[in-house]
Amino acid sequence: MATVTDYETAALRAAARPLTGGASDYDPLLDLVGDARFVLLGEATHGTAEFYDERARITRRLIEEKGFTAVAVEADWPDAWRVNRYVRGEGADPDGNAALSGFERFPAWMWRNTSVLNFVEWLRKRNDAAGASGNAAKAGFYGLDLYSLFTSIQEVLRYLEEVDPVAAEETRRRYACFDHYDQDSQHYGYAASVGLSESCQKGVHAALHDLQQRAFDYMQADGACAEDAFFYAQQNARLVKNAEEYYRTMFRGRISSWNLRDSHMAETLDALARHLSRPGAPAKIVVWEHNSHIGDARATEIGRQGEWNVGELARKAYGQDACLIGFSTYHGRVTAASEWDGPAEHKHVRPGMPGSYEHLLHSVGIERFFLPLRDPGPARDVLMEERLERAIGVLYLPRTERQSHYFMAQLPQQFDAVIHIDRTSAVTPLDATSGWHSDEPPETYPQGL
Incomplete structure (x- = not known):
């Protein structure tokens, strides 16, 4: 009424x-x-x-x-991970503004704004104090979204080049079918959905499967922070798989692509909760x-x-x-x-x-x-x-x-x-x-x- x-x-x-x-x-x-x-x-x-x-x-x-112990936002996984490293006292960014500079894709103002910057700087100071006292866990900053197809491809390859150069070459070959689209995800989605080119579906599934199969070996060989590094790479590979499907379906209608996107964000939230949980201390x-x-x-x-x-x-x-x-x-x-x-x-x-x-x-x-x-x-x-x-x-x-x-x-x-x-x-x-x-x-x- x-x-x-x-x-x-x-x-x-x-x-x-x-x-x-x-x-x-x-x-x-x-x-x-x-x-x-x-x-x-x-x-x-x-x-x-x-x-x-x-x-x-x-x-x-x-x-x-x-x-x-975590803030998970409607932002791309690799860009938010850079902020996560800054607020936890890792990485090379000298301040929050630099840490937020990965947010270049439209709409950059969603995360490159003064309100987010103020919160990021507060979280860094709070984490520094928590680390010095040892009385509280550091809190992280993570992204749930899936628009970073090409950035996530590069992050998967960067990780594999450090821990398994042979696997990096194989994964690069599997991701090579995206090379024709000049970093344009929507161009790929249209061409694959109407049959103008072959989809990259098999390659992205195989890349994620192989990475997961070698998880134990990679975390054993990668030294300090190996678990976090593998989790970051695995989530990027999962993002590539889901983003490939998202861009292929976005030309079929709003509902199917919306559901894929929100399913990905819910899956990422669940994976993050499992990664951050400890015996007797489930993640919040x-x-x-x-x-x-x-x-x-x-x-x-x-x-x-x-x-x-x-x-x-x-x-x-x-x-x-x-x-x-x-x-x-x-x-x-x-x-x-x-x-x-x-x-x-x-x-x-x-x-x-x-x-x-x-x-x-x-x-x-x-x-x-x-x-x-x-x-x-x-x-x-x-x-x-x-x-x-x-x-x-x-x-x-x-x-x-x-x-x-x-x-x-x-x-x-x-x-x-x-x-x-x-x-x-x-x-x-x-x-x-x-x-x-x-x-x-x-x-x-x-x-x-």
Whole structure:
């Protein structure tokens, strides 16, 4: 319904926990998390500063107070691994800005921004102190996504050249079928999917299989940090296998490629948890991804069309060990592009549409609040009515707002809690262009209508 009633507003206001910036803001959230091992923190856009900053605030508390030892983000595995080495005091990068410089692919601002830089520097200092005291484990930073096909190929080969040059030559031969595409993953996917060229499927499967078969020998011969080095190479090889399939299927339709991507991210999360777990000390991981990935897809119209996502798969795999936290905003500014591979722009976010969750949460009249959704009560009953929900990704197209950015959902089935920040600001890219710094013209420009 488009009209918000006084009863609905009162029910939500009674359940809302205001966020004032104080140290105890997220006490109710940590109580909700309890002993859960996987806390999935969302975002309603890929370019809102408050979403990044509040996720960082929550993550700091999860690391310090609940023993979480990994942050897994919607980023490519090799680029995030470089950051991981920096925050753990390894590698050659002198500072966080340099460690984040691997993020060159569009949209670089998702991870090369001031909010992420601040968190990375905090994590490095925290890990340095933990290593010096010996009283706490260092926390890492990892990527879950699969877009780094060609970078991951090079990383697999680099590893094998160090531990097994003969296997490196064989793997190079298997990966050679990608050489014709000049580092263009989509070109490969199109050519293979329509039969213009042979797929590389057999080669990437064989490369992963052979690497896994020699795991024991490689970890015995590779010296210090052998387990981490092998895990990094193995995940790159798994990424190459899954990315090859992803790019082949992306021209068949959105659902099949989406499901492959989210299955890969869920598999990577599970592999990371197994790698980091120790006897009597199972790994505890914070996930940073878009709401569309970490909210349970079964509670949305997109799920009814056949899509699944990380949130759904996490609930199925981990049950109460997974806690899903969504984020929402009513209006403000966002960093986003107008077309794929386009420059980062500083855009106005339109007010949430009548009939949307954004509009309903705005009516509560509290600028920032945390809203638990698990327990029965009037607020949960109000939110159980299916409504529109907004999702802004790396593109924001306000002229087609309803068609491009809204879908139907049931919020209490999708998330365990939601954080609403009524007015938000754009995340600041580390490499902002003059176009980002200039004010966006009105949407009616130049007609003025």
